[in-house]
Each structure stands twice: as C-alpha cells, then as structure tokens.
Amino acid sequence: MEALIPxxxxxxxxxxxxxxxxxxxxxxxxxxxGKFSRILKPGWNIIVPIFQSYKKVDIRTKAVDVPEQDAxxxxxxxxxxxxxxxYKVFDASKAVLxxxxxxxxxxxxxxxxxxxxxxxxxxxxxxxxxxxISTNIxxxxxxxxxxxxxxxxxxxxxxxxxxxxxxxxxxxxxEAEREKQAVITKSIGEVEASKNLAEAARTMASTPGALHLxxxxxxxxxxxxxxxxxxxxxxxxxxxxxxMENTIKGSDIVKKITKKE
Numbered sequence: 364m365e366a367l368i369p370x371x372x373x374x375x376x377x378x379x380x381x382x383x384x385x386x387x388x389x390x391x392x393x394x395x396x397g398k399f400s401r402i403l404k405p406g407w408n409i410i411v412p413i414f415q416s417y418k419k420v421d422i423r424t425k426a427v428d429v430p431e432q433d434a435x436x437x438x439x440x441x442x443x444x445x446x447x448x449x450y451k452v453f454d455a456s457k458a459v460l461x462x463x464x465x466x467x468x469x470x471x472x473x474x475x476x477x478x479x480x481x482x483x484x485x486x487x488x489x490x491x492x493x494x495x496i497s498t499n500i501x502x503x504x505x506x507x508x509x510x511x512x513x514x515x516x517x518x519x520x521x522x523x524x525x526x527x528x529x530x531x532x533x534x535x536x537x538e539a540e541r542e543k544q545a546v547i548t549k550s551i552g553e554v555e556a557s558k559n560l561a562e563a564a565r566t567m568a569s570t571p572g573a574l575h576l577x578x579x580x581x582x583x584x585x586x587x588x589x590x591x592x593x594x595x596x597x598x599x600x601x602x603x604x605x606x607m608e609n610t611i612k613g614s615d616i617v618k619k620i621t622k623k624e
Contacts (some may be wrong), residue, residue, distance in 0.1 A: 367451050369598055383417060390455035391417045421454040422517060427466070429473045431522070432479035444481060445523040445605030446497075448473050448504065449517045463597055469504070473518070476503050486525075489572045491522050 384407055386393045391403030394416045403417060410417055431445035450469060452458045458465045480500045481489060489496065497518050505515035525533070 365505045374420065381411060383408050383410045385419065388421060388423045389419050390422055391419055392456055392459045399456060399460060418459055420452055420458055422452045422455060424449055424451040425466075427470055427473070428521075429470065429477060431524075432474060433479065434478045436481055436486045437483060438485045441485045441526060442481065442486070443522075443523070444477065444478055444520060445522050446500070446518055446520045448501075448509070448515065450504075450513055452512055453514045454512030457510065462511045465508075465513060468511065469508055469513060469515075472504055472507055473500075476500050476507075477520075480488075489523065493523075496520045497521065 373450075383391070383403075385403050385405045386404045388403065393400040393408075393410070395414060399442050402416075418453060427448050427450070429446040429448060433441055433443055435441055448469065452465070462468050477500055480496055480503070484492070484496060497520050500513055500520075501518040504518065505513075508515060526546055
C-alpha cells in the first residue's frame with residue numbers, strides 16, 4: 364500500500380504537467396511523434412509528454428507596419444511610401460505547416476507588392492487613386508497568402524513622400540489651377556452681370572418714368588457725398604417730365620451742379 368502512494372503521486376504530477384491551456388483567441392497545433400494530429404480548441408487540453416508537442420497560434424487580427432521604402436512610379440518619379448496591413452490567421456495548421464514564419468512572410472510580401480503596385484501607376488494616379496491602389500494591393504497579398512492560412516482584411520497607404528523639387532512643381536501647378544478657376548469664375552460673373560444690366564436697361568426703356576425715378580434715386584445717393592462737385596447726365600426723359608422737351612433737343616445734357624459745404 365505504501366508503495367502505491369509514490370506511484371499515485373507520480374501519475375498525478377504527470378497528469379498535471381500534461382495539461383495545457385489554450386486561450387479563446389488562440390488555437391493549438393498538436394503533433395504526435397512529430398506528425399500533425401489535430402487543432403486544439405480553447406480550454407484545457409492534455410498533451411502527453413515526450414510523445415506529443417504543440418504550438419500556439421494567435422488568430423486575432425494583427426496590424427503590421429510595412430517599413431517606409433523607395434519606389435519608382437510609372438512616370439519615373441521616386442517616392443517614399445509606407446503602409447499598414449491588417450490580417451488574421453483563418454487556418455492555424457497552414458500557418459504553422461506551410462510557412463516558417465508567417466508574420467515575416469506577410470511583411471516581405473507586402474513590401475514587394477507595394478513596390479510593384481506603385482511602379483504600375485503614374486504619380487497623379489498614385490496621389491488621386493490611393494484607395495483604389497490600396498484595394499489592389501490587398502487583393503494581391505490576400506491571394507498570395509491564402510495557402511498559408513492568412514486572410515488579409517485591409518491595406519492602407521499611410522504616407523507618400525515626394526522629393527522637394529517635385530513638391531515645388533506640384534505647388535506651382537496647384538497655384539496655376541486656382542488662378543485659372545478664379546479667372547473662369549470672374550468671367551462667368553461678368554457675363555451674368557452684363558445680362559442683368561441688359562435686362563434692367565430693357566425694362567427701364569419700356570417703362571415710362573422708370574429712368575426718371577432711377578435718376579432721382581442716383582441724385583439722392585450722391586447727395587450724401589462730401590465732394591464739392593458732382594457731374595451727372597440728365598436724360599431727355601427727365602426733361603420731358605418737366606415739360607422742357609420743346610426747348611431742349613438732344614439725347615441728354617451734361618449739367619454741372621456745385622454744392623457748397
């Protein structure tokens with residue numbers, strides 16, 4: 364009986380030492396005699412010492428910064444770009460069995476793909492279609508990493524740095540474009556103003572007394588001015604309103620009125 368106690372203690376110790384805990388966000392890859400057996404689920408799992416071994420794989424989404432690097436666009440402009448890639452392991456067994464270090468492999472694949480994607484577009488396309496290029500990079504990396512049990516969820520180009528001389532050129536182009544838009548807007552406003560003025564002139568010409576009222580309103584406006592001399596034109600219609608059309612002929616008269624302060 365006393366001999367059985369040490370044996371029981373030894374078995375208990377072996378049992379306790381055989382228990383391995385897998386977290387909810389992990390999966391375990393079980394090997395028996397060096398061969399893949401099965402995927403261990405979250406919770407407690409028994410691993411037989413010596414005969415079995417296991418490796419944990421984190422299946423949470425990972426965010427990896429792709430290091431900044433030089434790339435040449437299709438129109439031979441050198442830029443420095445970096446990106447961030449979001450991916451997760453959807454098959455833990457492939458992530459262990461098919462690639463030595465999936466983390467490093469995805470990072471290297473992202474760098475190569477990013478350079479190739481930048482080289483396939485011009486600088487204007489790179490700056491204006493960043494989202495489209497990011498989607499294309501994501502698709503390529505996802506297809507290439509699928510045999511490794513990796514699902515690429517998203518790729519974002521974080522920063523695009525241009526040479527200083529190219530930045531100056533782009534700034535000049537942007538300034539010229541703004542000046543162009545300003546000239547176009549001003550010309551459109553002048554056209555609209557001229558149409559309105561023409562419409563106003565037709566309205567006053569076709570309405571008796573309208574020009575007379577407009578003239579009186581103008582005189583009233585300038586009467587508040589502090590200048591000593593005011594020169595204005597008196598149309599014939601104004602003279603007609605005062606019954607002077609028989610004594611004065613002509614389209615209009617220039618009259619000088621001097622105000623004393």
